[in-house]
Amino acid sequence: MAKKYLLVITHSDDDQDRANGAVGMATSLLSEGAELALFFVFEGAKMARKGFAETIAGEHMTPVRELFPMVLEAELPMYVCGACIKKYNIPADELVPGIKIATLPTVTAEMMDRETIMF
Numbered sequence: 757m758a759k760k761y762l763l764v765i766t767h768s769d770d771d772q773d774r775a776n777g778a779v780g781m782a783t784s785l786l787s788e789g790a791e792l793a794l795f796f797v798f799e800g801a802k803m804a805r806k807g808f809a810e811t812i813a814g815e816h817m818t819p820v821r822e823l824f825p826m827v828l829e830a831e832l833p834m835y836v837c838g839a840c841i842k843k844y845n846i847p848a849d850e851l852v853p854g855i856k857i858a859t860l861p862t863v864t865a866e867m868m869d870r871e872t873i874m875f
Contacts, residue, residue, distance in 0.1 A: 760791040760870040762863075765800035767875070768812060775803065776814030778875035779823045786830050793833040793866050795858070801840035804855045828854065835863060 763782055767774040778800070785792050796804045803809045803820075810821035827834075835858035836851065848857060856862075 758789050758791045760793075761785055762793045762795060762866050762870040762872045764795045764797060764872060764874045765803060766798045768799045768802040768808065770799040772812050773814040773817070774875060775800065775812045776817045776820050776823075779803075779809070779812070779820045779827065780817060781873070781875060783823050783826045786826065786832075791832075791870075792830070793835070793870065794827070795835045795837070795863050795866070796855070797837040797840055801836050801846065802844055804834075804836035804841070804851050805844075805846045806850050806852055809852070828852070833866065835866070 763778060763785070765775065765778045767778070769775070782792060782794060803812070809824045812820040831854065834855040836855050838857045838859055841848070841851075841857065851857070
């Protein structure tokens with residue numbers, strides 16, 4: 757049985773190394789056969805906007821534009837904080853396909869069945 761994780765992504769253009777590292781960790785977990793879900797929150801919510809994640813490039817890392825398609829192809833559960841998309845003015849029709857707007861109870865339910873990693 758595959759290990760189950762919820763990866764909480766809290767950074768984007770405010771800390772490109774951490775944001776890039778989070779997406780790199782997601783692809784690594786997927787390649788190891790983990791059952792993964794993502795939650796974009798705080799600054800990380802910006803990564804849920806179409807085209808935004810591709811602008812993230814940490815120093816000395818494989819850029820997100822090369823990694824993010826692997827995450828999307830996996831069709832894993834992905835959520836973005838509803839309050840955060842309001843804060844960053846991200847309209848629902850500009851979200852990356854497959855990312856759902858979530859409230860804390862939705863994310864808490866995912867956490868109950870998974871190990872949680874904050875990045």
